[in-house]
Amino acid sequence: MRIPILLYDQPAKIVERMIQQLEKVMIGKREMIEKSLIAMLAGGHLLLEDAPGVGKTRLARALARTMGCDLKRIQCTPDLMPSDITGISVLNPLTHEFEFRQGPLFTSFILADELNRTTPKTQAAFLEAMEERKVSVDGISYTLPEPFHLIATQNSLDYEGTYPLPEAQLDRFILRLSIGYPAIKDEILMLDHILNQRAIEDLKPVVLPEEWLLLEKEASAVHVDQSVKVYIVGLTSSTRNHPHLRSGASPRASYALMRAAQARALMLGRSYVIPDDVKALTYDVLAHRLSLTPQAEMAGYDVANILGESIASVATPFMPHVSSR
Known part of the structure; x- marks a missing residue:
């Protein structure tokens, strides 16, 4: 065996x-x-x-x-x-x-x-x-x-x-x-x-x-600090009332972003999630869940710019004594 x-x-x-x-x-x-x-x-x-x-x-x-x-x-x-x-x-x-x-x-x-x-x-x-x-x-x-x-x-x-x-x-x-x-x-x-x-x-x-x-179970056990959870929800909620979006990210999107960040941390050999894990995956997790208003499409806006604005506007939690690797 x-x-x-x-x-x-x-x-x-x-x-x-x-x-x-x-x-x-x-x-x-x-x-x-x-x-x-x-x-x-x-x-x-x-x-x-x-x-x-x-x-x-x-x-x-x-x-x-x-x-x-x-x-x-x-x-x-x-x-x-x-x-x-x-x-x-x-x-x-x-x-x-x-x-x-x-x-x-x-x-x-x-x-x-x-x-x-x-x-x-x-x-x-x-x-x-x-x-x-x-x-x-x-x-x-x-x-x-x-x-x-x-x-x-x-x-x-x-x-x-x-x-x-x-x-x-x-x-x-x-x-x-x-x-x-x-x-x-x-x-x-x-x-x-x-x-x-x-x-x-x-x-x-x-x-x-x-x-x-077993690997999936290990990924789901990676620690997510409360400040990182607040950061994740801050990113997703910032899309829900955006004037150029017809629909924003759902609570399922928040969960998906957290799980993806846990998996990235595991892949990099860490037992905890850092904000860089979240930032690295924000576009890939959220972009397909967002839809522009017709007016925003005609004006030439795109989802990537809007997510960039969200990342810039939401305060990144400070986590001392952790590696960004």
Whole structure:
């Protein structure tokens, strides 16, 4: 029987080994890798928004492989039905009883590819799974496996055939990230790796799923000082009455920002959160939860500037004798 990895190694060192594995297939994208792992360590779900072909699917597959989890991919299309992802009850001709056949949601790691190409009705079918870790079919609830993480990709809304994700669903993604195009030198190196057949299948799992759950538990136990909690709520509440925002950050956003900050602290080898953890993740956690008023859009405002104003206006708590590492 394998000894749980946390019994003989520190969480930060384990996460660093995962990052090194992921860098083999996501060249030059360390910051993106780190933030993706933060989302997973915080027990959340991740939204990747970018142009096709920049590596969104590759990142999801590599994360699942490194975490030792099975991955199922759901290709979201306009004709995808809710039952196609949750499962369906079918009549057994031998027993004359209905039996539940699980949909692809019943796995530890889900890739919902091009989520905004499917209809709002099917998008809503993900909500219960994302929040409650269960699905309901014909009035019966079925618990999803643990760990359970969903990575959704979406194309920019100016692409044809897309449906905007509802605010309630956006609020359930702990982070939204954009991978971006690689630097020229990294893209050339990527071509060399492809020619040398360095595939995702060559990645070695660093942890087992049950060990990953222990890491998530370690992250949730990272200490958050009362002053940092006040700081987090100050940031989110500053968006709620902003004249250029139609909707501000919800209390769920405050919780998401705290959990993400805890995960970052764990990744950096600390047992406590500092304000820099919060600042480093404020945009990634809050931006997709905010929506501009039509007047602000026409005037050229953007969410990044508004969040920058919030960070500047909310007093940073003073925490003596702590490292910003």
